[in-house]
Amino acid sequence: MIVLRRAKERHHVRRRKQEIWRTFQPGNQTGLVADGFGALAEFDEIRLSPSAGAVPRPLQDSEIVTYVLEGTLAQGDSAGRSGVLHVDELQCMTTGRVRHSERNASQKDWAHVFRVSLHPSETELSCAHEQKLFSVAERKGVLRIVASPDGRRGSLRLHQDALIYSAILDIGHHLTHALPQGRIAWLHVVCGEVAFNDLVLVAGDGVGVTAGPAISFTAQEGTEILLVDLSEPPPKPDEN
Secondary structure: OEEEEOHHHOEEEEOOOEEEEEOOOOOOOOOOOOOOEOOEEEEEEEEEOOOOEOOOOOOOOOEEEEEEEEOOEEEEEOOOOEEEEOOOEEEEEEOOOOOEEEEEOOOOOOEEEEEEEEOOOOOOOOOEEEEEEOOHHHHEOOOEEEEEOOOHHHOEEOOOOEEEEEEEEOOOOEEEEEOOOOEEEEEEEEEOEEEEOOEEEEOOOEEEEOOOOEEEEEEOOOEEEEEEEEEOOOOOOOOO
8 A cells, every 4th residue: 555645745834944844743634644654753854044943852752863954953952962963964863851952053054954753662762862974975876774773784773663764866766675564664755756656756755655565666857765664563453
């Protein structure tokens, strides 16, 4: 089964200093992705004007992977930790019960950030974070794994049973990702355009695949994508 969320269907919030597009917005939409997609709770695209603060993170005890497409993002928490994320860097953070803050670190340039939040695989996780650079060269033409439970190939380490990939593709480049039984996947177009089955997906579009054996797509122009591979959630109890 395929679940499609077009860019224009996302929940859009525009403020003076920021814009947010939320792929999943519990309580404001119905259907298969009303409460996320499996363990994928949030997939937000955020633009911040110079020095602007980011949207507070509402989820506690969650795992958040942040990707900076453009600009810089300064972060801090109530435990006194701070740092800056730059272009092509990703960070995996376990929020725990610590309060976090984010802002555009530049006083003249906008920041363009993607935030992927995962439901926790267990409760009472300690607050932690890990940050790495994944260059354009190592993501060009391949699905480069950037986060995984075992930190494979130098990826960020997750607690949740999820694999996150990033790819930068030239026009005509085709990729296939195997989807064994019991796995589901969410494909998000960061920029550009891809052909997926009989669909054309453009920047901001997302599609979920709930049955394998694979997810396959072709770049229609210069394109960047994020792919989240997850374990299939258990069936909901029969309400009857």
